[in-house]
Amino acid sequence: MHALDFKSSDNEFASGVVTGLTGDTVGTVAVWCRPETRHEGNVFFIGDSAVADEYFQIYVMDTGELRGYYWKSIGGAQWFIDLSAVAYDAGDLLHIVVVQDGVEPVVWVNGIQPLQAVVAGGDKTLWFNGLVTPDVLSVGMARDSSPSRPFGGIIYDVSYWNAALTNAEILEAQDRRPASMIRPASLQRNFRFTEGTGTTVKDWANGHDLTLAADAAAPTWVPGLPWARRGAGGRRQFA
DSSP states (O other): OEEEEEOGGGTOEEEEOOTTTTTOSSEEEEEEEEESSSSOEEEEEEEOTTOTTOEEEEEEOTTSOEEEEEEETTTEEEEEEEESSOOOOTTOOEEEEEEEOSSOEEEEETTBOOSEEEEESSOTTOOGGGSSSOOEEEESSBOSSSOBOOOOEEEEEEEEESSOOOHHHHHHHHTTOOGGGSSGGGEEEEEOOOOOSSSEEOBTTTSOOEEEEOSSSOOEEEEOOOOOOBOGGGOBOOO
């Protein structure tokens, strides 16, 4: 197993196409990551690289919170998820899941739903189908016309389903059950970061690979998450 170590100072990221995603009205994004510090860093972005204000993104914040954020050029912030408490500290291993079920989005962190509120300035039911001409999916940095929020730390796994996963399925993912065994017919992106070398990250779901890039050197390959013995309650535990 391998993973990618992103250096925020070099604006490192991995990007690919949005083929097959732009009509989705519901969906689930799941990311395993470990921020090296508290900072504003993007772990998932989909939007238009030529239009600054059309995107959905998930990012960690320098306050120790997390945010799922949906913005449109007309109308501004359509919705964002506001956590009521700190969700992480420097070096914490995080499993971040954002689910949009067509009613309103919700975020999970490490198998629980923190206290949260959906702040809606517009339509909180919107998902990828509401974006105008999205053309890039990016991990590690927002890649609209004004690239921002470079992530600093390790990203181990990114998966996307065009379905709203159930609570039970989210807990399976938290337990490191392979994404390909959770609602496989709905799995549209599955980046396992298994390569350990090179500049391509394979998409095990549909072949829409990511390409590593940066202002300077590309992200660095590092060891991934080890499988661990099950702890109390039968759940796997990781360092």
